[in-house]
Amino acid sequence: MMDRLTVELGTRSYPVLVGTGLIADAGTFSDALGHRSLVVTSEAVAEHHLGALESGLAGHAYEVIVLPDGDGAKTFAMVERVLDAAVTSGLGRDGTVVALGGGAIGDVAGFAAAIYHRGVGYIQVPTTLLAQVDSSVGGKTAINHASGKNLVGAFHQPRLVVADVGTLATLPDREYAAGLAEVVKYGLLDGPRLFGWLERSMDTLRARDTGPLAEMVYRCCSLKAAIVAEDEIEQGRRVTLNLGHSFGHALETAYSGALLHGEAVGLGCLMAAHLSRSLGWLASGIPARLQALLEAAGLPTALPDPVPDAERLLKLMAHDKKNLAGRIRLVLMRDLGEVEASVDYPHAALVLTLREFTGEAS
Numbered sequence: 001m002m003d004r005l006t007v008e009l010g011t012r013s014y015p016v017l018v019g020t021g022l023i024a025d026a027g028t029f030s031d032a033l034g035h036r037s038l039v040v041t042s043e044a045v046a047e048h049h050l051g052a053l054e055s056g057l058a059g060h061a062y063e064v065i066v067l068p069d070g071d072g073a074k075t076f077a078m079v080e081r082v083l084d085a086a087v088t089s090g091l092g093r094d095g096t097v098v099a100l101g102g103g104a105i106g107d108v109a110g111f112a113a114a115i116y117h118r119g120v121g122y123i124q125v126p127t128t129l130l131a132q133v134d135s136s137v138g139g140k141t142a143i144n145h146a147s148g149k150n151l152v153g154a155f156h157q158p159r160l161v162v163a164d165v166g167t168l169a170t171l172p173d174r175e176y177a178a179g180l181a182e183v184v185k186y187g188l189l190d191g192p193r194l195f196g197w198l199e200r201s202m203d204t205l206r207a208r209d210t211g212p213l214a215e216m217v218y219r220c221c222s223l224k225a226a227i228v229a230e231d232e233i234e235q236g237r238r239v240t241l242n243l244g245h246s247f248g249h250a251l252e253t254a255y256s257g258a259l260l261h262g263e264a265v266g267l268g269c270l271m272a273a274h275l276s277r278s279l280g281w282l283a284s285g286i287p288a289r290l291q292a293l294l295e296a297a298g299l300p301t302a303l304p305d306p307v308p309d310a311e312r313l314l315k316l317m318a319h320d321k322k323n324l325a326g327r328i329r330l331v332l333m334r335d336l337g338e339v340e341a342s343v344d345y346p347h348a349a350l351v352l353t354l355r356e357f358t359g360e361a362s
């Protein structure tokens with residue numbers, strides 16, 4: 001079973017394959033692989049899925065490098081390890097980097113591919129839901145710096161994305177739910193059709209039935225592909241993909257790792273919906289529907305203890321790299337499927353929304 005869509009970027013267009021059993025199939029990769037390949041993966045992913053990928057790469061020359069799981073892979077030291085492995089294995093300009101893992105592996109492997117020999121081809125093989133619906137498509141690559149997440153990076157589009165939903169069977173429940181938060185975000189961006197389908201299908205989606213799962217990944221990737229094709233380097237519509245992220249990044253930092261990125265984004269979408277409603281932009285029923293959908297997905301809809309204060313969240317939001325001329329830029333909602341990036345809202349309304357969530361409003 002396989003569906004295919006294309007990210008339309010002229011000569012840099014590339015296919016996104018969505019289905020099951022794809023990574024073990026040699027036919028999946030043959031057109032996209034260069035002379036030699038370097039597979040970059042992480043420990044947990046290698047344990048579950050490297051064997052299948054190796055069947056898919058049979059007959060090609062490749063080496064494997066295994067990095068730590070999670071954001072520990074997104075450091076200068078790990079980039080250096082990947083580059084060293086590329087040199088040692090004789091990867092030339094016609095070589096390919098294959099990223100097998102979650103968003104962290106995709107980001108570091110993509111960044112190494114962007115700078116090795118001034119850019120070699122790479123293939124994204126995402127194994128988390130978040131990576132399948134979001135980070136593997138669109139060409140953003142990055143590592144972290146001591147003073148901020150994703151501070152060092154490059155736009156470098158992959159040559160192929162292989163979203164094998166069968167790999168999601170081994171993903172821990174909490175990581176899976178975190179990916180569902182990005183899916184819910186796409187529902188808000190796309191409009192009543194996708195949002196309504198998610199409301200009706202959430203139970204099946206949580207059970208990870210591969211049929212509906214593949215449909216969900218395909219629908220989300222199609223939406224992201226259309227947005228990236230229209231605005232590759234985020235000067236316009238691509239900014240709307242940050243719905244929930246300004247709040248979410250502040251929460252992630254305030255909780256210092258105790259909230260997963262997706263969990264923070266889900267809460268951030270809820271905060272954006274509440275603020276939009278308080279401005280009179282959004283019908284009052286939508287935040288309640290969003291909350292119900294997030295709950296059905298197994299995601300938090302209230303800030304866990306210890307709750308940070310609103311003042312701290314505001315300070316963190318003021319440092320967001322997407323802000324404009326010192327004003328906090330937020331993606332706000334006018335309806336399902338109608339969002340806009342704005343700095344044009346009363347500051348007091350933002351403060352009040354934060355206080356509602358931190359319990360300081362009364």
Ligand SMILES: NC(=O)c1ccc[n+]([C@@H]2O[C@H](COP(=O)([O-])OP(=O)(O)OC[C@H]3O[C@@H](n4cnc5c(N)ncnc54)[C@H](O)[C@@H]3O)[C@@H](O)[C@H]2O)c1
Nearest residue numbers: 044069070071102103104127128130131135140167170171
């Ligand atoms: N480039 C982009 O456009 C973009 C977009 C969103 C997020 N990101 C980045 O993505 C990263 C988060 O990605 P993530 O949520 O995929 O987390 P992750 O890459 O840290 O993976 C989460 C955990 O799941 C494990 N894992 C991955 N696949 C597995 C599987 N199939 N079975 C069992 N365990 C598995 C990983 O080893 C890790 O421990 C962050 O660094 C974030 O900055 C990038």
